[in-house]
Amino acid sequence: MKKIIKILLGIVVALIVVFGGYLIYLFVSYDRLPDAITLNPVNRQTQTLETNKTYRAMSHNIGYGAYPPSYSFFMDGGDYSRAYDKKTVKENMQGIVQTTKELAPTFAFYQEVDQDGDRSQHVDQVAFLGEHLEDYNHLYGQNYDSDYLFYPFTDPIGKAKSGLVTLSQAEITSSKRYSLPIETNFNKFFDLDRAFTVSRMPVKGGHEFIAINTHLSAFTKDRSIQAAQLEKIFNVMENEYKKGNYVLVAGDYNHDVLGNSPEVFNTSKKRETWTHPFPKDQLPAGFQLPTGNLAAEKIPSARALDKPYKEGKSYTTLIDGFLVSDNIAVNNVHVKDMQFKYSDHNPVYLDFSFK
Template sequence: MMALGGKTMKKGLKIILACLLVLVLIVGGYLFYLFISYDRLPDDLTLKPDNQNQTTLKTQKKYRAMSHNIGYGSYPPSYSFFMDGGDYSRAYNQETVKENMQGIVKTTKELEPTLAFYQEVDQDGDRSQHVDEVAWLKTHLNSYNSLYGQNYDSAYLFYPFDQPIGKASSGLVTLSKAEITSSKRYSLPIETNFNKFFDLDRAFTVSRIPVANNREFIAINTHLSAFTKDRSIQTAQLKKIFTVMESEYKKGNYVMVAGDYNHDVLGNSPDVFHTSKKRETWTHPFPKDELPEGFQIPVGNLAEEKIPSARALNEPYQKNKTMTTLIDGFILSDNITVDDVHVKNMAFRYSDHNPIYLDFRLNQ
């Protein structure tokens, strides 16, 4: 009996060891796949804009710019996201993504911007149910010239285990009523440790638009890191954008940077929106004192209007309960006059961000 029991124990131990070996091989193989497949686009990459018309901007004429992080069309008010402590990693279904994209297009048409800047636009992704949102914007807003710059092309991320976020290719879309004569994509610094697999391949695009006085309007679209705990990365990202801004301004050009900064643009959003004073990795105050000379972030009456541009995704959206803030906006050179700036209150119907828009004029 003892011999038989010993054999049974040894057999059980062998099975356990074999299972552990298989598990180690699977995990090791997956990590090998992640590192082998990881690749970043080169810096200073020339992009090709798609122009439908050759309109030129004019000085002293009123124009409107809009910036909207569309959350890859996957975040209705009922949605919560796993990286914020919520429940989901993918859009509910393809119908939800299409409904959100329809709402985003409708909102754009209502605001009628001369320039529209979008962030988190998926070209293809498991998380967005494989809806080509880049093509969607170009097709449904086809009177605009357009530019797409990729800033995310991940391997298959097998996390969370019950519903992996999967693989995605995503980026920045800039639409313009005026001709985009040339464009470039610049890579931003990101973490080099394992966190690089969970952050976007951060970037910004620079589009050149002619102005009737023979100068250029420089339209910069960006989306800075959100979940990095290394504040030096966020500082380095801003520094690189600031360098390009300053260089173009010194040439006499008009410069506009639009996007999701993942920094508190007001600086005191917890007081304005009466939400938690705890600073998340994506809600630290924007370092306005580090802006190059000749630049500003216009906030107008945004603090008095109390309409947030972004919400936390730890829970479904509940007005006056869910944490909200203002992390989207514009940086402008001082040769651009601001008439007003507002956040359009969509109650986060189509995204975890509300669009922010600005009316402006180019000085002579």
């Protein structure tokens, strides 16, 4: 009996040492990218933008190519942490590229694009988009390079290097990546780093088009963090607008764009941390969040990942979209109904012109 007790105690001690060592590894190796990093766009075209000409912007969170309709994610209460296999990721990426070609946007903004990751079966999606959409100028801004997360224990999500990709048919003269406020407690290992990129493109007449791409926090329960993230973006928007520039922000806001999505999509009125109403009343003067006929069209931009997608039964909402300055004329805004075929998000697109 004493021998058995010693063995059990040895196992417990070993587990404590391993777990403690892993926690030390997480905290010691954790590092955030500095703020205001200059990025290097890859320009393949030199088109200059013009006023009174219609352009199209598309925003799509591609979910690092891991989410076909049958997929559910452990952080939402589902079953999986990684994409099924490399074949699935490549098929989803091919579908995302084809969808982009069908919509033919002048500007495409993608979120959750993995450069490398265990969760995405090590498919370089940044390179994939650049190679398969070769007619666009290309910009990548890294969100995070996370250390190995040994959770869930049966199938750890592992490491991931991921970020934001912006494509443009107009020349990108410069771009920067800005860090967003995040939680500083243990939650930072699950919600990971957050950022936004700011790209500058000349418009005939002397001003610039300021194209911002972002993906705000989803799983934080501290709403002050989400508010601080929006405040930082709002400050950049306001400063550029005061210079006379045209400003557009595209992204996954992890906020209910309509404000009443539970009623629109006939889903539970319970709000997840990523579905609080977008604070439109806090937008800087001169800005709007255009929603057009989105409520009437009733096409969601995102689904919950607690279970496989079933139309009319799954929790759906609208958390993706655009913020635009009032010197931009909005013609229409729509969600393309992909039935979440290649991602847990449907792409949103906006037709507009510079006044």
